[in-house]
Amino acid sequence: MRLKQSLASTIFDTINMIFMVFLIIIMLYPMVYVFSASISDNAMVAGGKVFLWPKSLTFAAYERIFGDKQLWVSYWNTIRFTVVHTVLTLLATSAMAYPLAKKWLPLRKTILLMAAFTMLFNGGLIPTFIVVKQLDLLNSIWAIVLPSLISTWHLFIMRTFFEALPEEIEDAATMDGCGSFQVLLRIVIPLSMPVMATIGLFTAVGQWNAFFDALIYLSDNTMYPLQIMIRNYLIAGLNPAQGEGDLQTMETVKYALIVVATLPILCVYPFLQKYFTQGSMIGGVKG
Template identity: 45%
Template sequence: MVKSWEDRVVNGIVYLVLGLSALAAILPLMYVVSVSITPISEVMKNGGFILIPKTVTFSAYEQLFSQTGILRAMWVTVFITVVGTAVNLILTALLAYPLSRKSMPGRSLVLLMILFTMLFSGGIIPTYLIVKSLGLLDSVWSMILPNAIWSFNVLIMKSFYEGMPEELFESARIDGAKEWRVLLQIVVPLSMPSMLTIGLFYMVGHWNEFFQAIMFVTDRSLFPLQVIIREILMMTQQPLENVENMLPTETMQMASVITASLPIILVYPFIQKHFTKGMLLGSVKG
């Protein structure tokens, strides 16, 4: 099929816009990576902006991981992310499944209460008092349980469950399956795209945990990675004497950004197809 010149112009404009958008996303990442592995002298010679380093050094990463508490903070963040995401998915599924059954008594009232939490928040002080009364202060659970269920994710998963053929549930019940068996052996396996999509949302939220950490945790040994990274980013700029032998704060900052972002960047490609599928399936009904 021969394309007209109008089609070629439109395609050219589309490719140009996509190319510029890709550059806008890639160039900042290249800059951060390049500065983190470039000696400060070369960075200064290029006016502080460099995309392709001529000399590579990993001294910033060596210094970063030699910092007291950085490895411990990473393990805390990994624990919060893995355990927190598991708790989130289990509780979200247990809440969304009964709400997807139209025969559930009080279903409309519960949905109204969930919607209310999306519009209005209890506030910082009441949340702090509740966490304190539960004895969760200075605990990793204070960074997991207060956000155990996200209302928006409940609605997404509920919509996904509602889109499943009712015949599946009816045939399972005819065979004698109880609701727990229906949920575990039918609903959960079929809803893996939606589960992975929502799990990604939860995982990114836990990995970037910061606000609840500075609110509920004072024990430095329990600080997650983002809090420690913030301390590094806020370090006072060091003097520039003897630049060849010192490690500048800017290089440490870029290495910190890469350390905090790399795990999520590596995980996302493996669940990208499930993420797209889950978003589309979860939006069929609402």
Template identity: 70%
Template sequence: MKIKESLASKIFDAFNYVIMILLMLVMVYPLIYIFSASISDNALVSSGDVLLLPKQVTLIAYKQLVTNPDLWISYWNTIRYTIVQMILTLLVTSAMAYPLAKKWLPGRKIILMMAAFTLLFSGGMIPTFLVVQKLGMLNSIWAIVLPSLISTWYLFIMRTFFEALPEELEDAATIDGCSSIQVLLRIVLPLSLPVMMTIGLFTAVNQWNAFFDALIYLNERSMYPLQIMLRNILVAGTTIQGEGDLSLLQTMKYAIIMIATLPILCVYPFIQKYFVQGTMIGGIKG
């Protein structure tokens, strides 16, 4: 039986379609423009003649970048920083969120209050730098990974997700002789794939785009991530090694943006379904 929609409902749906199309255009246009500018003639880009489609297509900006070893060194640094950060964040956050999801945990409310306190207040940049320095982590991967290893917001999302899991499954595993660690690894985590993928995506994107920590903690050029190279070209207006054709600087800016953005754009569609499930289930208990 077909339900007849009212005039107000049709108007509301049409309004939603218009808004969604406008939002899509607002988000897609910058990507198309950046790609077009990256493969267009530098003079046309600088003069503002490139508005949507590329003009006088050339790949010289990409050639200038991919033939430079600094690009691949910084790319590898960003990849390993992101992978290590994501894996350790998921392990440590789940290890902390699982016991906090149990009402029998002694001091549970106090720990939650202390964790929530960090949402409003932090030690600050200078004390954090001094801690990293005293621990001897400067110019190392751990200076990038450890200070931001646990996010309180992700901790609360994962804890809420764990609370919504059926306790009967854990009780059955305990009766079969599983320890708490085994229950977490064999029962809880496999059932928590949506929230794990969601937090993993957020963590990976944040680390992939991060550059401020690298500016503070890293002094060696060989340790710089990709975003430092991107910053040097966009903000400082320099080429990768202080060399190269400065007339290509404008198109190189757009080319390096495309190179830095492409991996995240390729990964997101494959985990989008987990992203939607994780954000919905992780925020609603039931």
């Protein structure tokens, strides 16, 4: 009986390992291909001769995009949009989730139901655009940051995490003279780094890759984020700085831009992975 169980377990582990290796290959191949295409000759890429390894190695695409001033302007816009949005999202979400984690809060269930309602229904694109316009936020960083400042799903995850924290720690801080805001900043948030890192990573990645809000709220090209510049290359086939495409390097420039835009997130994720896993698990334990 044990021999059969051991054999079945070995077969399962082997099949599972083969499947996981196959899945890893599927996930890694697009990344390897994009990087190889970015440092290959444009004619080779356009002719479909690049499959895995670079052909006719050249860095002309990177030389071109790094020499484009619009790239650095877009990069700076993306960085500041992402940093400001992530920081304000964590502050606003924690400030709302903390009182909602307390059962003594008046109208707590009503507020939670109203928050949950926004997950199913919203005002729509046109009313949101009108509100942003009436508030005179167009062509500013606040048009990108404020409309999506708090995610209801992230709010519920953070509230659940706060509910799991020992109340005795907060009571001790209160007895030492800390107010509610001081308890949140000095006690709760430092103990909630896993969920903070998780929500921060989700928010940062979402904002880094976002382009639709910038597309509808920004008309000044000096405010464009990196994703708008990539869109102009990939879809319109235009150089945002010169207004025309260079057929000799256009294909490789597209792939080089994708590499440049993706690399920062790939570098940040490994440092937050342990918090990401822990925060996702703990935040979803309670209902």
